[in-house]
Amino acid sequence: MSKKKFLFQKKEFDGWKTLNDTVMGGSSSAFCEISNSGLILKGNIVEKAGGFVSCRSSIYKPSLNVSEYSSFELNIDGQGRTFKFAVACEDDLLGLTEFIPGGLRWIKSFPTKKFGTTNVQIPYSDLKPSVRANKVRFPFKFKPSKIKRLQLLHSKFGDDGLLNNEFKQGSIKVLIKSISVI
Template sequence: MQVVSGDGFSGWHALNDTVMGGRSSGSCSVSSRGLRLEAEVVEQGGGFVSCRSPVFSPPLDLSDQAAFELELQGDGRHYKLAVACADGVAGLTELIPGGVRWVANFATSADGPCRLRIPFEQLRPSIRAKPIDALPLGLPLRFDAARITRLQILHSKFGDDGSANPGFRAGPLLLELMAIHAVT
């Protein structure tokens, strides 16, 4: 099932570390080929650049799927896919600044286009690059594939487990994302 491809990435926009005082600059552009993230990554003061979708309304229902599949042209860096879900726990996660994101690392190759599979079961809850297991009240978190509200692609100095990203590199960056599919 195709989630987005080609010029269907319209409305995606950059969100970079400047929101927290960093100095990285990145932009997202869309063509018939797909989404292009071009950036200059600066580690000091933040160390991340990203492109994120608009909020999906109504949320995407991918409950009959098991994974995301990304078609992309990478640059040898490690990136993260971040997924936001509508909150089924009385809206509590929406009260957390930045909200809960379900994230997974993936490595890219600079050798040409590739397809990467990210199973839903590999997505881990995180708040601003810090992994979490439960909400402040001890309520457990659960990825809800039936209520996906936003997708984001990031290059960050932090991996999905909160440790250093082994594929992080400051400097110029270029990633092309041709499509995101949901697959069984």
């Protein structure tokens, strides 16, 4: 039996904030709120000039070390939408990746059920480097001992920078019940 460590569940999502496409000229409006059941991402997504809403953790100081585990596990009521899970790590390049607009993120897209809770496991090996929904060809290495932020996005773009076929603009209300490592 594998060991599991809850990083966030129920009311433990304190410090998570919204980041929407308004940072790049879009007009989506969503917010994150903590409930007894987890973190709710709620609002309205507008595809034109942007097309994403998200919730992200505060920056971990010191960095989160989950190197004794091999996967993230998310439990989410996601309305049948496809989401991207994004992880930011400290780099070994004297912080140079922070000067990349939008920053380097390790991402993996996953679908959710239209009704009920989706349990998804994301092995660290499935996370791919990306900058603003574009693949990064430089051979960066994922650092599970140096995680500085987690984020969940619903975006019109998928992992590969192509369009997310399950993107839905309009009203959104999803519940992130927990994020764990296993």
